[in-house]
Amino acid sequence: MSIVINTPNGNIGRPLVQKLLASGRKVTIISRNPEKVSDLVKQGAKLVQGSIEDKATLDAALEGAEALFWLSPPPTRPDFVTWAANVAQQAAASVKAHGVKRVVVLSSVGAQNGPGTGPVSALKPVEEAFKAVSPNVTSLRAGFFMENFLRDVQALAKAGHIYNATAPEKTFPMVAVADIATKAAEVLTDASWTGHRNLGVHGPQDLTYPEAAAILTQALGRPVKYMQVGLEDLRGSMKGMGLPAWMADAFTEMYGAIKEGRMDPAEPRSKETTTPTTLAQFAATVLKPVVDQVRAS
Numbered sequence: 001m002s003i004v005i006n007t008p009n010g011n012i013g014r015p016l017v018q019k020l021l022a023s024g025r026k027v028t029i030i031s032r033n034p035e036k037v038s039d040l041v042k043q044g045a046k047l048v049q050g051s052i053e054d055k056a057t058l059d060a061a062l063e064g065a066e067a068l069f070w071l072s073p074p075p076t077r078p079d080f081v082t083w084a085a086n087v088a089q090q091a092a093a094s095v096k097a098h099g100v101k102r103v104v105v106l107s108s109v110g111a112q113n114g115p116g117t118g119p120v121s122a123l124k125p126v127e128e129a130f131k132a133v134s135p136n137v138t139s140l141r142a143g144f145f146m147e148n149f150l151r152d153v154q155a156l157a158k159a160g161h162i163y164n165a166t167a168p169e170k171t172f173p174m175v176a177v178a179d180i181a182t183k184a185a186e187v188l189t190d191a192s193w194t195g196h197r198n199l200g201v202h203g204p205q206d207l208t209y210p211e212a213a214a215i216l217t218q219a220l221g222r223p224v225k226y227m228q229v230g231l232e233d234l235r236g237s238m239k240g241m242g243l244p245a246w247m248a249d250a251f252t253e254m255y256g257a258i259k260e261g262r263m264d265p266a267e268p269r270s271k272e273t274t275t276p277t278t279l280a281q282f283a284a285t286v287l288k289p290v291v292d293q294v295r296a297s
């Protein structure tokens with residue numbers, strides 16, 4: 001029986017498919033862009049071509065499946081909360097129809113709070129859509145992806161600054177996507193758990209932005225400083241970079257939620273939520289080559 005991955009070309013989906021294939025599992029992938037996943041098909045994944053919005057695609061993928069990994073794509077439309085919930089409800093109906101035993105939902109810290117958390121507002125309805133139909137659902141409530149620093153490469157390469165609205169003393173969990181993929185693979189292949197569970201995925205330690213800046217300074221070999229700015233500055237800068245107003249508003253809402261503690265994890269840090277990759281390791285192996293390339297160009 002196969003394990004179905006709905007976003008095999010994503011930051012988490014891709015390493016997750018690779019880990020499952022490497023451990024000898026049967027993997028079915030859903031992709032609307034087969035050319036982007038042809039390497040995974042060569043490695044043994046079965047492709048169902050189509051959109052995750054399409055019932056026939058979901059049915060074709062989930063027939064005979066034992067487990068589903070469901071990740072809601074980042075927002076690409078103003079009604080993203082309704083869209084993500086509707087698409088998840090349709091997938092959940094297919095899970096029920098095909099008797100899929102386990103669902104693992106990629107969620108986020110803060111998902112427990114629902115509306116008012118920007119893009120994360122979509123994830124509570126998505127968790128609930130699967131819990132409504134399946135007795136065995138694990139929501140992986142991940143912390144801030146270390147990969148988000150890749151969005152700051154221009155500022156890191158030029159001024160050596162990272163900007164946000166969060167108070168310099170506020171700590172939050174930062175996790176590498178490779179570790180989230182490892183955790184997802186563990187949970188998907190473990191047939192012993194039952195029930196509805198929320199599992200934190202928190203990286204090795206909670207960090208403040210100034211602590212992260214100090215780590216990046218060491219790893220990048222050049223000074224990095226945290227600059228706290230206002231939420232309106234962030235909104236203006238996102239719009240200035242060409243983001244549509246609704247998207248800048250959604251991310252501004254999320255940054256406000258982080259600042260005010262509404263994105264704090266509901267699940268306390270524990271041995272189970274702590275994952276190994278440090279920010280220093282991520283910065284040295286993933287971020288530095290990209291920053292160096294921008295500096296050289």
Ligand SMILES: NC(=O)c1ccc[n+]([C@@H]2O[C@H](COP(=O)([O-])OP(=O)(O)OC[C@H]3O[C@@H](n4cnc5c(N)ncnc54)[C@H](OP(=O)(O)O)[C@@H]3O)[C@@H](O)[C@H]2O)c1
Pocket residue numbers: 006007008009010011012013030031032033036050051052053071072073074106107108109119120123142143144145148
């Ligand atoms: N960033 C953070 O700090 C953070 C923290 C916690 C949780 N999260 C959550 O993590 C998720 C994002 O994960 P990620 O970074 O792994 O995502 P990602 O890399 O952006 O991948 C999203 C994938 O969705 C696929 N996709 C989009 N629309 C589709 C459709 N209609 N049919 C089929 N595939 C479709 C895309 O496929 P193509 O490649 O074919 O376009 C893409 O590969 C979000 O739900 C976010 O809320 C993020």
